[in-house]
């Protein structure tokens with residue numbers, strides 16, 4: 019639970035993203051792409067879910083990439099190497115089934131890029147053609163570009179303000195990539211799977227996987243809906259125990275109620291009730307603001 | 318010979334002649350106690366305990382013992398109290414019950430030993446007021462033992478000290494099994510998903526019924542016996558069952574509990590501020606959300622809180638909700654909606670009484686049909702139907718039948734659903750070899766508590782569904798005996 023290393027990846031006026039290397043030998047052995055862990059920064063802390071972005075079994079460490087968005091993540095940002103987290107448990111949730119799908123498009127928005135990184139590595143290793151689309155509000159907030167380039171066959175970048183890559187949203191690129199007339203697809207080397215699927219028509223990806231802010235994942239799912247490309251999203255619902263004992267993390271997926279922590283965190287993006295998820299994710303917005311204000315001096 | 322030692326015939330006479338009124342322990346004033354989480358029910362004074370003990374007529378054939386899931390020698394421990402042999406009484410209790418201080422506080426005695434007490438009429442749905450207050454006496458003795466730091470001697474068996482046993486889950490089942498094994502010299506490691514041990518005793522039952530330090534004393538005692546408690550480890554995720562055996566554990570006991578909350582499946586159930594009782598209670602008890610922002614887990618507190626259900630969980634949720642309103646300076650308004658009538662409520666009678674005294678309202682024979690939210694997605698109203706009681710169902714309780722055209726709406730800006738809990742799934746999902754029944758509870762051999770996997774035993778709520786603390790301990794004890802038998806054969 020001890021913090022072994024800390025590196026501020028990026029810091030702007032309103033956003034800080036930090037990479038922590040944390041000692042967690044048992045989790046380092048078990049964590050698979052797609053799973054998450056639960057962290058309590060202090061004894062008085064909340065139980066917050068975070069993705070294990072990387073791991074080193076030999077060293078017994080895992081890597082967490084944390085964007086300081088709420089009080090608990092800000093508090094975590096105040097920790098330094100040598101400090102310990104009060105609790106760390108996991109890995110929770112189901113791992114992403116890693117197989118050779120053929121062509122896979124991974125979409126990462128903001129800190130979600132860190133979460134698709136282990137997946138990109140695993141999918142590439144499994145023989146997939148991995149195309150990644152990375153999105154950030156602005157150039158400084160685009161993280162792990164080099165790592166993602168190494169782990170992907172092709173990388174597309176968008177920024178909301180056009181300060182880097184293409185101006186616009188990840189979905190602008192995604193639309194091109196999944197549309198049958200996509201130039202990128204025609205020129206790109208085709209993997210076995212997608213060629214088999216093409217049956218004369220122009221090939222489409224076999225899987226789209228998105229992690230990022232809820233509105234981004236919702237838009238991704240909307241883009242792929244018509245084409246019917248399987249679209250998996252990793253939901254970051256609010257959690258407490260993260261072991262299936264409270265139902266606080268419930269999401270509606272095709273009219274069925276699922277618990278994100280034990281049934282997910284990955285779900286079929288076309289079946290998620292996005293409006294409900296957005297609404298539930300804000301249930302403590304006022305409390306969050308209050309505790310952040312109160313503690314401005316610490317964080 | 319004093320009256321305590323009269324036989325059954327005299328007992329009957331004693332009963333008809335009995336004038337002594339049951340003794341109730343002192344309780345905190347209802348208006349005062351609802352402002353915080355202090356324990357409501359105080360322990361008997363010595364004098365009270367002696368008076369209550371003297372009401373016991375020491376039946377020749379004590380029926381109370383058969384009503385106790387672990388068959389405590391109730392007659393004997395009450396006689397020992399009457400003789401002021403509190404130490405003796407403590408060890409009599411401890412022979413069968415590892416945690417008398419806890420059970421004395423939370424056992425639904427009116428459905429168990431007090432129901433079969435000779436002072437309760439046959440066929441009564443729960444114990445008569447006149448039944449001996451066995452639970453209060455148990456608590457008196459348990460607390461005496463705790464105060465005097467009485468410890469049941471370990472009787473180490475050298476042959477057992479080379480074995481290691483893993484216990485999964487630190488609820489009453491896991492803790493009891495760990496204690497039983499450790500006292501015989503077995504090395505025990507308890508694995509727990511959450512950051513603190515105790516299971517429901519920690520995250521579910523609020524401190525005004527079971528103060529956390531009572532639980533801590535019991536856990537410290539286990540640690541002294543050499544039990545190692547490893548929180549933050551989820552068996553099935555952090556380690557698998559197979560890996561525990563590879564690490565050299567000879568047997569595994571599963572006390573996984575039933576924590577999966579049930580929902581109604583009605584419209585609007587996922588609106589903001591509709592909680593499961595488990596979420597609500599976990600936020601408050603385990604995560605101390607009532608101390609927000611000093612503690613960082615938030616909880617929302619509404620102005621009109623509806624609690625749905627009639628069990629202990631519902632009573633706990635309602636009383637916690639009421640306290641939160643008091644703490645936040647909100648005019649308290651908590652209403653319990655229950656489908657049947659008060660008689661059918663499965664909660665402990667004492668909790669129902671306490672809830673009423675504190676100011677909680679009850680609406681019986683109502684069945685929620687949905688929730689209505691505002692434009693931001695927060696619940697604003699509850700919709701419900703009125704019911705009447707029909708024919709008895711499989712549980713023997715009369716079934717609520719909705720009355721046509723009786724729909725109504727009520728203001729409700731927070732709802733807490735307390736409709737039962739199902740098996741915890743993580744380990745079961747990760748271990749498909751383990752046989753489960755249609756409710757996903759683990760199937761065991763009733764005599765040994767062994768599961769379909771050799772050397773893996775189970776007990777508590779994961780076997781047979783939601784039960785009581787004492788039943789969980791009873792099963793754990795049985796499993797510990799089987800484990801010891803097995804180890805001695807090695």
Ligand SMILES: Cc1cc2nc3c(=O)[nH]c(=O)nc-3n(C[C@H](O)[C@H](O)[C@H](O)COP(=O)(O)OP(=O)(O)OC[C@H]3O[C@@H](n4cnc5c(N)ncnc54)[C@H](O)[C@@H]3O)c2cc1C
Nearest residue numbers: 486488489490510516517552573574629777778784785786
């Ligand atoms: C709110 C509430 C009030 C209650 N009131 C009463 C009462 O007044 N009287 C009474 O007698 N009974 C009461 N009960 C019921 C009683 O609490 C249970 O019957 C009892 O706790 C069951 O004990 P257990 O040890 O089987 O499980 P639990 O107490 O549920 O403990 C199980 C533990 O196992 C852990 N666990 C599960 N899976 C894993 C895994 N894979 N790896 C590691 N750890 C794991 C869980 O985190 C949990 O801590 C109440 C229940 C609730 C919810």
Ligand code: FES
Nearest residue numbers: 260262264265279
């Ligand atoms: S976080 Fe409690 S059930 Fe998922």
